[in-house]
Amino acid sequence: MTEPQRPHPVVQLTLMRLREMMREPGALFWTFGFPVLLSVALGIAFRVKGPEPVVVGALPGVTVQARDALASGGVQVRPLDEAAAKAALRSGQVAVVLVPPARPGEPFTYGFDPARPEARLARATVDAILQKAAGRQDRLAVRDQEVSEPGSRYIDFLIPGLLAMNLMSGSMWGIGWVIVEMRVRKLLKRLLAAPMRRRHLLFAFGLSRLMVIPFEIALILIFARLVFGVQVAGSYAALVLVSLAGSASFAAIAILVASRAQNTQTVSGLMNLVMLPMFVLSGVFFSSTHFPEVTRPFISALPLTAMCDGMRAVMIDGAGLAGTLPYLAVLAAWGVVSFVLGLRWFRWG
């Protein structure tokens, strides 16, 4: 009699999750607003400004000829006294300080910090100009060809990382935190007191994420395309596959992290413990190759590294499905192990 209007529990549980999210302005902002704002801020901070001019400080006594030669070679020269030169060098306003010979016949001195790459570059540039002005002949004929590979800008590197980070946060907060909140509210226990199947609830968590993920990805990709001209070099199918595998893997990690936590403070602490090291190590904002060689295998085994690298393989290097397999394998391993342990330790009450 009422049979026709009986809704399916998975549909109802999924609707519950989606409605709760859509009716929570905070959740909407963190899911959709925050990643866009972050990409705007970082995109502006690291926008391409053309080649940086080389700036040198010249102490009193540097000849007009030397200064003219440097200026015509594209170097900015700032006359400074000794104290001002030190301060400018320390704060990075000048890369090199040019000290004239104390007596004719003695050498020029270049004051610079060799630990700074731009200082070494400036020293080489300044030296080449001065040597040439003094009559040095180049023996080898060379020619420059300026290239700009698509995908080589910082924003091209950043967007795949932001995508991965956002999908990770979405799974962790959208599942881990929500599970613990339901446990604190005794809603988990109440649902179990009804003839609800546990797998229906877990399935609904996954399904509700699955409904939101396409919007999360599309929003960031479209935004990055329109504002920064970021392209996807490889196949969209591979990108979707990496996104889904990564989200599923982090959903399983979220279940593990939430399996026993009795309050939301505990679970937020645990999730930050899981996520913060990966924000730093996994190369969301800068390449993880900056870390020492010995740490590389460990870092590559992290799930966020796999997702970031997989995203970049597709978006920047143009990888297809086959090219993402190693990353998918890492994500699958994390997902399966976390899911099995999470279910074993899970506490409903």
Added chain:
Amino acid sequence: MNTICPDAEPALLCRGLRKIYEAGRGSGRKRAGAVLAVEGLDLTIARGECFGLLGPNGSGKTTTVEMLEGLLAPTGGEVKLLGMDWAHDESRLRERMGVALQETRLPEKLTVEEVLNLFRSFYQRPRPLQALLADVQLEEKRRAWVVKLSGGQRQRLAIACALVAEPEILFLDEPTTGLDPQSRRQIWGLVAAYRARGGTVLLTTHYMEEAQRLCDRVAILDRGRLIRLGTPAELIAGLGAEHVVELELEAGMGALDEATLRSLPTVTEVHLSGEGVWALAAVEPERAVPALRALLQERGQHLLRLGTRKATLEDVFVSLTGRALRDD
């Protein structure tokens, strides 16, 4: 729908039910070492009966109810619910029972009808939404978010969730705690209506008035043990007196002692509460009170307050344990 049928097996039966919380485990009352929460409980509840578990906080009511509901594994003992047991028949049992836990916070940003449809989806034969809303008088609130409901409305929604599939037995854990008197009476009306349809009810409460009004029989629990079982009338009759005389002396008027008060005519029980109020159980207060006045006049002591009322289950509890029910 079942009807009251004395020959049938009981709706609920438990024997030797025990729960020990091990050290560091279990939520709620966490203490060092093992905590014995329920100590060998035997209960039989007939079909169609409304049975009350009474006791102060920490007496083991919720632990008992959650074991009976199959939400908490007993350390020992046997539970038979509707002739079935939790190990073998969980899914069938869940279809046929309804539960309102102590303080479930339903999803705040779902509407009343969305919550009910969620719970309806779990059952094979849910009742129509309209009938559920009508039962708990929430028709006008059907599109309101849970967070916008009053305490009483939320509790009615929680009970509607328990009644979604017209259960044969309904478990209510402190259904009216913290509600105003009017909301409490509305909940009592819901329970009465459910019973009129033939349902069995197990409720816990620490409101004596609630137990006296709703329950056919009550079990008084204290520190995990059953200390008295019977109809409310039987338990009150067990006091030996149906009336209670309460008195309080003016400050600085000296003290009274138990032996003196007990020697007053027809007084059977004497109890001093923490607030300095003496309660005397008296068979004939019309004889006890004049004798009390004469005694005080003779001693020059003045009364701040003197009153007579009918004995309640609260007095039964005080007489059995020496403590008041709501001494938290």
